[in-house]
Amino acid sequence: MTRITAWRRHPLARYAVLIFALALVGMAYTAFVQVGKPADAALASGRVDDVAEGKALFEAHCSSCHGLNAQGITGRGPTLIGVGAAAVDFQVSTGRMPAADSGAQAPRKPMADWVNPDAISKLGAYVQSLGGGPQVPGKEQVDAKLGDAGKGGELFRANCIQCHNWVGAGGALTRGKYAPNLNQASPTQIYEAMVTGPQAMPVFNDSTITPEEKRSMIAYITEVRAQKDPGGFGLGRIGPVTEGLVAWIAGLSALALAAIWITAKKRQKS
Incomplete structure (x- = not known):
């Protein structure tokens, strides 16, 4: 206690306290200014x-x-x-x-x-x-021409196809929610969705997916819209479930028609 009391009575003690108080005020002001910067x-x-x-x-x-x-x-x-x-x-x-x-x-x-x-x-x-x-992102941030569609496709398949399908056709989620079709979304809206996470979508901040990677994903999403379906009808590009359903219905219908035709032909012979 004697040492503390002696330090408090030291001629420089008041200056040390003043400097400490100013430092605290400066730290508080800095924190306040950082919070206010976005505004x-x-x-x-x-x-x-x-x-x-x-x-x-x-x-x-x-x-x-x-x-x-x-x-x-x-x-x-x-x-x-x-x-x-x-x-x-x-x-x-x-x-x-x-x-x-x-x-x-x-x-x-x-x-x-x-x-x-x-x-x-x-x-x-x-x-x-x-x-x-x-x-709101700037024009360069969403310019698909500056992105790498190949890299964007890899990122999209790794982070988005579980909900949006491999071509952004969308799909059903739980409790009445769904991942919307991306064909109507503009490049700006796609970028904004990634950084804000609307509805059931997670937020992909810049530390998760960089702005350059987001631009590449936009390049992939906009490019795949113009791709042709070499196999014929795209069937909404929903995936193998729709394709399998159509194949099943078409196959059963073809078999039924074939059975009817064969049966009718046999009756005519008899």
Whole structure:
């Protein structure tokens, strides 16, 4: 205790305490600024008015489900704090939001009458200002010409075919959910889906799949759409289940017709 008391009475003790206090304040300020950076980025990417107008649009069209402060309402809609402008652009541009009903999954549908690119941009700016999150990708990030379709195919088969099928035709999931067909999705929407994880889809952040790899996956998805089906009918490209069903039905029908023809021929001879 004597040593501690002596140190406290040392002429330099007050300066040490002051430096320590300043360091704590600096650390707290740095942490606060880091948290606020995504929101600052949203404001820097457009006009401050965009956020205000986006808030007005949100209150008019979205607050009934997501709350006036985007905090979410139980049984209606989740919180939008931290989801980012990319989630807004994906959900609204595909017509999934505003939702028509509260089913297991929001289907793709035509956009609402009040929705246009400018309105989506302003809504995104407002949601981005609430807590950051993934932003809408730039043109270079989604340019399929800059991607490697071969590498993208490998990544797609490793991460996506379990739900979306090898050509992105989609498929059923559990509890009424499903992986949608990707043929209607734009390159921007595909990228946004990967970084935001809508519905039952997992999030593929940049540490899991890099932006370059995402661009290559987009190159594969858009390229496979134009591929021809050398075997004839594609049957929706759903896979061997559909092909087997058609083969089974066609085979049984052919056998039945053959049996009828053979039987009728024998009756004529008798």
